[in-house]
Amino acid sequence: MNPTPLLEAHNVRKHFPGVQALDGVSLHVNAGEALAVVGENGAGKSTLMKIMAGIHRPDAGELRLDGQPLHLTGASDALRRGLVLIHQELNLAENLSVTANLFLGREEVRGGVLGWLDNRRMKAEAGGLLSRIGLDVRPDQRVSELPPGQRQMVEIARALAGNARLIIMDEPTSSLTQRETDRLYEVIDDLKRQGVAVVYISHRLDEVRRVADRVEVLRDGRNAGALSRDEISRDAMIRLMVGRDLKQLYPRRHAIRADAPVRLEVRNVTFVGGPTAPVSFKVRAGEIVGLAGLVGAGRTELAEALFGLRRLTGGEVRIEGRPVTIRSPVSAIAAGLLLAPEDRRRHGLVLTDSVQGNFALPNFDQLTTAGLLGWVVFSREKQLARDLTNRLHVRASSTRQIVGQLSGGNQQKVVLGKWLARKPRVVIFDEPTRGVDVGARSEIYALMDELAAAGVAVVMISSDLEEILGMSDRVLVLHEGRLTGELPRSALSQEAVMHLATGGAPTESSAAESPRPSGEQA
Amino acid sequence: MSRVLGVLVMVLALYGVLMCLDDNARSLGNQQTIAGRLGFYGVLTVGAGILIISGGIDLSIGSVVGLGAVCFALLLQAGVHPALAAIAVLMGSMLIGLCHGLLVTKLQLQPFLVTLCGLFIYRGVARWLSPTSVGLTVRGASQSFEDQVEAFRTLLVGNGLGVPHHLLILLVVALILGLFLHGTRHGRYLYAIGANEEAARYAGIPVHNYQILAYVICSTLAGLGAILFILESRTANATSAGSWLELYAITGAVLGGCSLRGGEGTVAGMVLGAAVLPLLRQLCNFGGVSSDIEYAVIGLALLLGTIADELLKRRSLRRG
Numbered sequence: 001m002n003p004t005p006l007l008e009a010h011n012v013r014k015h016f017p018g019v020q021a022l023d024g025v026s027l028h029v030n031a032g033e034a035l036a037v038v039g040e041n042g043a044g045k046s047t048l049m050k051i052m053a054g055i056h057r058p059d060a061g062e063l064r065l066d067g068q069p070l071h072l073t074g075a076s077d078a079l080r081r082g083l084v085l086i087h088q089e090l091n092l093a094e095n096l097s098v099t100a101n102l103f104l105g106r107e108e109v110r111g112g113v114l115g116w117l118d119n120r121r122m123k124a125e126a127g128g129l130l131s132r133i134g135l136d137v138r139p140d141q142r143v144s145e146l147p148p149g150q151r152q153m154v155e156i157a158r159a160l161a162g163n164a165r166l167i168i169m170d171e172p173t174s175s176l177t178q179r180e181t182d183r184l185y186e187v188i189d190d191l192k193r194q195g196v197a198v199v200y201i202s203h204r205l206d207e208v209r210r211v212a213d214r215v216e217v218l219r220d221g222r223n224a225g226a227l228s229r230d231e232i233s234r235d236a237m238i239r240l241m242v243g244r245d246l247k248q249l250y251p252r253r254h255a256i257r258a259d260a261p262v263r264l265e266v267r268n269v270t271f272v273g274g275p276t277a278p279v280s281f282k283v284r285a286g287e288i289v290g291l292a293g294l295v296g297a298g299r300t301e302l303a304e305a306l307f308g309l310r311r312l313t314g315g316e317v318r319i320e321g322r323p324v325t326i327r328s329p330v331s332a333i334a335a336g337l338l339l340a341p342e343d344r345r346r347h348g349l350v351l352t353d354s355v356q357g358n359f360a361l362p363n364f365d366q367l368t369t370a371g372l373l374g375w376v377v378f379s380r381e382k383q384l385a386r387d388l389t390n391r392l393h394v395r396a397s398s399t400r401q402i403v404g405q406l407s408g409g410n411q412q413k414v415v416l417g418k419w420l421a422r423k424p425r426v427v428i429f430d431e432p433t434r435g436v437d438v439g440a441r442s443e444i445y446a447l448m449d450e451l452a453a454a455g456v457a458v459v460m461i462s463s464d465l466e467e468i469l470g471m472s473d474r475v476l477v478l479h480e481g482r483l484t485g486e487l488p489r490s491a492l493s494q495e496a497v498m499h500l501a502t503g504g505a506p507t508e509s510s511a512a513e514s515p516r517p518s519g520e521q522a
Numbered sequence: 523m524s525r526v527l528g529v530l531v532m533v534l535a536l537y538g539v540l541m542c543l544d545d546n547a548r549s550l551g552n553q554q555t556i557a558g559r560l561g562f563y564g565v566l567t568v569g570a571g572i573l574i575i576s577g578g579i580d581l582s583i584g585s586v587v588g589l590g591a592v593c594f595a596l597l598l599q600a601g602v603h604p605a606l607a608a609i610a611v612l613m614g615s616m617l618i619g620l621c622h623g624l625l626v627t628k629l630q631l632q633p634f635l636v637t638l639c640g641l642f643i644y645r646g647v648a649r650w651l652s653p654t655s656v657g658l659t660v661r662g663a664s665q666s667f668e669d670q671v672e673a674f675r676t677l678l679v680g681n682g683l684g685v686p687h688h689l690l691i692l693l694v695v696a697l698i699l700g701l702f703l704h705g706t707r708h709g710r711y712l713y714a715i716g717a718n719e720e721a722a723r724y725a726g727i728p729v730h731n732y733q734i735l736a737y738v739i740c741s742t743l744a745g746l747g748a749i750l751f752i753l754e755s756r757t758a759n760a761t762s763a764g765s766w767l768e769l770y771a772i773t774g775a776v777l778g779g780c781s782l783r784g785g786e787g788t789v790a791g792m793v794l795g796a797a798v799l800p801l802l803r804q805l806c807n808f809g810g811v812s813s814d815i816e817y818a819v820i821g822l823a824l825l826l827g828t829i830a831d832e833l834l835k836r837r838s839l840r841r842g
Contacts (some may be wrong), residue, residue, distance in 0.1 A: 083826055246660075333726035341724055350718045361714055362725040364707035374707040418725070 004067040006031045006197045007052065007083065007166055012061035014047050021047040023221040024061065029166065034188055034198040036212035037203070040241055040409065040437035043301060044221040045201050049168050052199075053085035054078030080164035086155045086172065094144040098154055099126040102161045102190050129157045133187045149180030155185060156420060167191065168199040173207060174435060177295060185210060190429050204464055205234050205439060217241055223357060242439045249438070250470035251446050254453035260284040263457035264322065264337070264426045269315030271305035275481025278315055283426065283457040290472030291461040298481035299461045300342055303428045307339040308332040319425055333362065336425030338379060340416050340432060342461070348415035351404035355396050356385035358403050363421045388417040393443055409440025416447060428459040445471060465494050478501045525779040529794040532777075532827065536801040544808040550705050554686050554806075559680070559800035560793075561688030562750050563774060566767055567796035568692075568699055568789060569743030571775035575703070576736035577716035577784030578626065582640030583744045583771050587764030589648040590748025595656040595758055601667070604674035615745025616738055623734030640767070648760040657757035673761070679753045679761070682767065685714055688750050692793065700789035712736060717785025770799055773824060791841045798827075 005028035014022040024043045029035045036062060039045050052063065054072035063070040064163055065081060072078050075148045080084075083459055092101050099122050108122050109115040126139040137152040143151060152172055159167050173181045188198055188211055200211050208215060214225040217240035225240040263285045268278035275298060283289045291299050304310045306317060308326040317321050320410045324335045330338070341347035349358055360381045368374035385399040392413040396406055412432065429448065433441045448471065452458050462468050468475055475487040477500035485500040523841055539545050566583055573580050590611045595608035618640070625636045654807035680687050711732050714722040723729045747767070752758050778795025780787030802823055806816045 052820075054703060100833065241619075328728070329726045330728055347720050347724045350714050350721050350785070352717050356715075357710070360710070361722070361727070364710065368707045373702075375705055375711065376707055432746065 003030055005029060005064075006066065007070075008064040008067075009048065009052065010062050010064065012048065012051060012058045012063070014044075014051065014056060014059050016047075021221055022051075022058070025183065025218065025221065025223055026061075027216045027223070029197045029199055031165070031197050032192045032195045033213050034192055034200055034206075034211050036200045036202065036208040036215045037218065038208055038237055038241060039201065039218035039224070040407075040439050042175055043218040043224075043241070043437075045218055046170065047221075048201065048218070049085055049170060049201065052166075053080070053083055053168060053182045055085070078161055082163055083168075084159040084162060084164040084166065085170065086152075086159060092143050092151055092154060095142065097140045097142055098130070098137055098146075099123050101154055102126050102129060102139075102158050104158070106162065115357060125161070126157075129161055129316060132160065133157050133190070134183065136414050140324070144365070148175035149177055151184075152176060152180070156184075164196060164219055166197045166199065168201070170201045171203065171435065173202065173204065181207070189310070189395070203239050203435065208232070208237065209234070234350040238438055241437070248330045249442050249445065249447045250467075251442075253449050254286055254288070256284065256287050256473050260286050260455075264319070264459070265317065265318040266306070267316045267318065269305065269317065270313045271301070272311045272313060274301055274305060274310070277482045279483055280315075281476055281486075283459060285457055286452050287453045287473050288452050288458040288460060288471055288473040291478065292463075292475050292497050293467070293478035295463060297478040300430055301458070301479050302478070303339055303341075303430050303479075306332070306337065307429065308388075318373065319491045331517065336423070336426070338419045338424045338426070339428045340419065340430060342430035342434070344411055344415045349403050349411060351402075353403060355389065355394060355403055355406070355414060356381060358400040358419075359385045359388050359399075359418050362418055364386040366421060366465065384421060388420060391420070392417045392447065406439075407437070408435040409444075412436050412444065413440065420447075424451070424456055426459070428461070430461045431463065432460065433462075433464065465497060468492075468497060469494065477501050526666045526788055526791045526794065528831065529778055529791055529798070533794050533801065536798065536805065540801060540805050540808065543805070547804065547808045550684070552570035553615070554681055554684070556800055556804060557689040558686040558754065560797045561686060561690070561692040562747060563756070563767075563770055563800060564692035564793050564796040565695055565750065566747045566771040567690075567774035567778070567792050568637065568696055569740040569747075569779045570768070570771035570787070571778065571787055571792035571795075572699060572703060572712065573740040574738045574772070574775050574780045574782060575716050575784060576712040576733060576742075577788045578733060579637065579772070579782070580622065580640075580737070580740045581634065581637040581768050582618075582622070582644055582746075582748075583740070584649070584764040584767035584769075585641045585644035585750045586618060586741055586744035587751055587767050588758070588760060588762075589651075589765045590615055590745045591752035592648045592652045592656055592760050594749055594752050595658060597649060598658060598671060599656065599660055601660070601663070604671050608674075611749055612742060612745045613637060615741045615748070618745075619738035619741025620734065623737035626737065627730035627733050645760075645765075648763070652760045655757045655759045657669075658752065659756075675753045679750060688754070689748075692749070695746070696789050696793050698807050699739070703789055708732065713785050715784075748761055771796075774799060777824070777827065790796040798824075 008028040010026050011024045013021050013024055024046060025048055037045050051058050053075050054075045063072065093104060103122050108118040110118045113453065123139050130137065130139065133153055133156055135150060135157060137146060137150055143154060144358065146154065152175070156167065163416060172184060176184065191198055197264060200208070202208055209232050212232060213229050214233065215237060216227065216231055217237060218222040219241060227236055261284065262282050264283040266279060266281050268280055270276065270278050279302060293299050301310065306326070308328040308331055317326060318324065319337060320333050326332045326335060332451060345351060350361065363384060364376065367384065368376050382399070389396065389399055394413045394417070395410050432444055448458055448460065460471060469492050471491070473489050475492060475497060476483055476486050477487070477497055479501055480503070484503065487496055546552060570580060570583060593614065594607050594611050597610060598604060622636055622640065625631045626633050660667065661836065678687055678691065711722065711727050715725065715729055715732055719729055748764065751764060774796035775787065775792050776782065776799050778787065779789030780792065799820065802820045803816065806819055811819055
């Protein structure tokens with residue numbers, strides 16, 4: 001190292017109940033540099049970042065700031081020294097103004113002991129900070145009125161208000177639109193020019209390629225390797241992350257037959273909170289249909305309506321040709337239509353319950369004795385959890401482990417896995433790999449492929465274009481609630497999907513607007 | 523499970539100290555008093571606890587006890603057979619629970635507010651029904667009716683075999699609800715709903731039905747408590763009968779391991795938790811603590827217990 005690194009971690013170890021989260025990790029970051037830290041979930045990234053931000057204390061090893069040993073006593077100590085962590089889940093007081101958030105905990109005051117808030121000064125300084133990162137909001141606007149992307153920027157501005165020397169960003173783009181993401185890149189470039197060090201954590205490897213000057217790869221709590229600017233490539237990162245070559249991220253064992261029966265038919269459906277234009281489409285048995293569109297295009301709402309969480313105001317849903325009335329998830333599940341929701345922590349899991357409890361929750365009809373009371377047969381419950389854990393390769397210390405302690409990828413496997421005991425007819429996956437690492441991702445894709453091969457109709461909502469292109473047999477594109485087009489696999493391209501997603505008219509390569517039987521091109 | 527052990531140790535310690543304190547405390551009569559108190563509080567605590575597990579709360583328990591006790595006595599005055607009167611009170615309280623459940627689920631009102639309103643309403647109705655005290659003795663009643671009432675009283679709150687019957691009632695209630703909660707799918711749904719209502723809905727559980735069920739269980743057990751109360755004390759004053767009991771029940775449930783955030787707790791813990799308050803009161807009495815400051819002592823003791831529990835929890839988390 002030629003210059004003294006701004007911050008160094010040397011041989012850091014950290015043990016948590018049941019896991020050695022960090023097993024001797026070292027890294028350094030220089031002023032004015034963007035370091036990307038990548039690794040699968042559970043590799044120890046978050047733990048390391050929390051140690052650097054004073055939230056956790058290392059069991060062994062040491063940190064050095066400007067070459068001097070550093071013993072952080074807590075998060076506020078780290079903040080005082082200019083080490084700021086911006087969490088994945090933002091930490092803003094949403095009911096307060098942008099200014100109040102920027103100065104939360106270090107308000108400007110005057111008038112001595114009384115400490116009157118110096119609102120005018122704070123507002124002026126807030127204006128300066130916001131323009132420094134090019135965020136166009138009024139300083140007195142309430143944070144709750146801002147879209148997620150702008151909130152992220154407010155967090156960054158807050159870090160700058162505290163004279164940050166190192167900003168750690170944990171999955172900063174997970175809720176951002178492409179425009180906001182581009183803006184974030186520019187802000188990071190600016191920060192670097194101002195001598196601020198940036199540590200960037202992301203699952204999106206193309207982002208890493210765009211942002212990072214250097215990549216540090218972690219695996220199982222150890223350093224797996226480092227890549228310099230010109231060595232950074234997707235393949236190199238994946239190889240280091242999973243310790244093996246990922247030959248086929250997107251498996252395709254299932255084959256669509258043109259004569260496969262239609263499993264799900266949505267006819268002129270309208271629903272509460274949805275668009276006025278009715279939605280129609282069909283999905284055949286054994287087909288994976290991607291549902292693409294920008295965030296806010298109404299894909300999740302459509303899925304909720306089909307799953308009985310939003311009341312239908314018109315139209316008809318048919319499963320295997322028979323019209324079904326779906327009033328609630330209870331009837332959707334009874335009809336064989338299942339949903340793996342987008343927000344797994346809120347909708348998909350009981351985080352405080354065990355792996356076993358979560359697997360069992362929708363399946364008690366199979367785990368209990370007949371009759372009104374339904375005594376739980378514990379051996380069956382245990383067996384189900386064991387089977388699903390093995391089948392999905394859920395990495396947990398036991399089926400009794402609390403789900404909230406698992407990594408994102410393993411949590412997602414539990415969300416999906418609980419439906420596997422049910423012999424589904426239609427499964428809707430809403431953003432199945434958000435916040436999921438590469439290894440678990442390939443396993444989730446394999447699972448979808450397996451379901452399709454078994455004749456299930458699969459609908460996959462995703463904002464990840466690569467995933468849409470890689471997995472779908474056919475893609476439906478939504479724009480502001482309307483189906484703007486349909487693309488067969490042969491006509492799939494990033495450009496074609498984006499064209500439709502941004503409201504462009506169907507081009508010649510995309511199929512006609514009216515839905516038609518799928519699988520013709522296969 | 524460690525939580526249940528913790529309460530068990532606390533209850534045994536309190537009991538041990540109490541027994542060493544005073545000869546009178548050791549007397550059979552006093553043992554029966556303690557057991558009877560436990561039975562009475564326990565029934566209310568188990569109801570409150572199951573509701574808390576499902577993510578609800580009921581502040582009207584004490585008022586339901588008061589109203590139920592008054593109604594039971596008034597029915598006797600009207601010459602209704604005590605068993606029928608008891609059934610009527612149980613049905614009435616079941617109806618109250620149903621109303622709470624419907625208001626919370628279908629109108630999406632906050633449980634705290636719904637049952638707070640209940641607290642006022644049922645107390646008010648009780649006082650309106652019976653401005654003065656009302657009791658088991660019916661003026662001008664035939665000897666056979668008096669015998670029926672006495673027999674019913676002995677059946678529910680007597681001391682056959684030397685054990686107060688309310689304690690036996692609690693044990694039966696706890697056994698049934700314990701099996702229901704820990705052994706059937708319905709119980710598991712209540713836990714899931716309390717821990718994450720949305721996830722339970724997405725898993726295809728008819729969330730509203732189960733929430734209503736929890737309110738019905740809680741209020742019905744309050745009705746059972748009302749019957750035990752009036753039989754035990756023989757008279758009920760509409761102004762004071764049962765007041766504070768909701769707080770005792772909630773305290774017992776929380777001491778027994780229920781989290782007010784929902785999704786946590788066991789029936790065994792609730793029963794043990796229900797024993798803490800009566801034991802503390804006895805300790806105050808026999809320990810010579812002035813009755814004026816009794817509440818403050820109890821409150822402080824509970825606070826200390828809560829702090830100790832929290833510290834222990836953190837320590838075990840750190841150790842894994």
